[in-house]
Amino acid sequence: MAFSQALSGLKAASQNLDVIGNNIANSATVGFKAGSMAFADMFAGSKVGVGVRVSNVIQNFNSGGTTTTDRGLDVAISGNGFFRLEASNGTIYYARNGQFLLQPDRSITSTEGYKLTGYPVAGTPPTIQQGANPVPITIPEGIIPASATTKANMQINLTSNSQIPKNSPFSPGDSDSFNWVTSTTVFDSLGNPHNMNLYFVKTADNNWDMYYQDGSIPALPAPGAPIQPSATGPGIPIVFDTNGDIVSIDGASNPPLINMTYEALNGAPSADFEVDFSNSTQQNLAANSVSDNFQNGYAPGEFVGFQINDDGTVEGLYSNQQRQLLAQIVLANFANPEGLQPEGNNVWTETRNSGQSRIGIANTGNFGLLTSGALESSNVDQGLELVNMIVAQRNYQANAQTIKTQDQILGTLVNLR
Incomplete structure (x- = not known):
């Protein structure tokens, strides 16, 4: 039994080192959330356990630090919430990485090509349609028409x-x-x-x-x-x-x-x-x-750029010094974010354990703040991870020593005359 106990301990310590190594490897990944290993003991009909198993890998969804970039397409979340992204096949992903790109079709996407979604605008002048179904955000390059003085x-x-x-x-x-x-x-x-x-x-x-x-x-x-x-x-x-x-x-x-x-x-x-x-x-x-x-009137103006504001609104900027609302970034939150399924590429998908997504806008309800021109750093604490690595290494060595000791005892029994 000691062999199986030690082998399970070696396996658990090795998997723990995998998690720690992944945390350290992603210490510079924007919006990355550190993971930690949860262990559970195993029993087989007796009070003497048969070893240990990995019960779960828990992700820490606390906010990372905010780093200023002064890049207009960078947006950081502080507090609760995820960006809502849509893949070309319609799959919805959720992310904390706010590094966005402007594509030739004028859509805003993640670095992996998933489209950022938000509330659309309607009416003249355009107003945000909060409560509407989120849609991929696009940045039209058309002119802003004149508005007569009233x-x-x-x-x-x-x-x-x-x-x-x-x-x-x-x-x-x-x-x-x-x-x-x-x-x-x-x-x-x-x-x-x-x-x-x-x-x-x-x-x-x-x-x-x-x-x-x-x-x-x-x-x-x-x-x-x-x-x-x-x-x-x-x-x-x-x-x-x-x-x-x-x-x-x-x-x-x-x-x-x-x-x-x-x-x-x-x-x-x-x-x-x-x-x-x-x-x-x-x-x-x-x-x-x-x-x-x-x-209150103005001449027509040509599109010269756009700006993402801290409330998530996206405004077009025009040559006549006017601004016009184009969309508003939505945030998603979950009853249990730890239940989200990591999919790689810095995104998650919802599961039964996470509950359905709740959609809203920044700085309302239980949604966090947005900071334009900034990014959320990884929340990995390298000092803590190095200490955890030492502990995992000692656990591995101790389990290996258990196997060595059991082998010596069996050798003594075999050599009895």
Whole structure:
């Protein structure tokens, strides 16, 4: 019996060395999870055991360290969760290795060619369809179309000691008929820019008229010529109180909004947009000024790149400085990650022991964090593995010594006369 006990011990120690050697070999493998051997004793109808067997190899799914790479396609997971990958035959794999590649078909894949999956986008502007079935993420290279301006914000200050212009009526071609002109650029449905000129004319203390004109219309009226209503329209009264705050614009007090119109141009129709003059003032500063000027339209733009954000969203970057959502990386988690089946190539598949995958996004529920431009290192502790190697070696030597001792005892029995 001692021979079989020792042989089982030799086999178990050898397999333990295999696990330790595999851990050390993968100490630089991105996202690798160290394994440890679980042993069980064996009995055969008596209180004296017949040896040892390997009952399981347990993987340690604790997070490894995060290493910055500054590579846009590298993503690290800290905490719970796995990337969800899809093979060409439809098999679903799960991985912690966030080293991804962009393929000629514009899909994002693992280094082994499995496609990274995530939530798709839909609508205009595109929004993430959370809860939809995850699909392979692709990076389209198309343009982002123009978006017509519908809202604008301008925060201005009109100098309170300005004098009433000496010429009247107002004419955009006569600088002596207005106090100040400023402009804001807006966009139509085809992305044509419209330079909207805003003219301010003081009519009395705390009272001003504002005129606007679409500067994309080639010809301005000559000095003294009548104003074209389609280009400028009537003056819009602006009233301030004695503290320099807006009382009303065009008779409306709250909020201080007006509607402006840009003209039809190059196939795009004429359209209205809303301008908000909130927080504008009349104060005795050295000059009239604009401290805030924003509008929500933009010209079309060409694709120049993409970015993976820490929340897993993938954004396209365009030449017009705009960003557009393309997809969002999903994470998968399991009731028992240790029940996953390792398949090599740094991936696992789900089993009955792991339970079915639960899909979600980073930093929600029990899902961990994503870090773009970084990778999760192997969680192998080399110092611990070297100590474990010494222990396994001693176990192997001790079991071998058991065989040697039993052999000596049998030899003594054989030599008895």
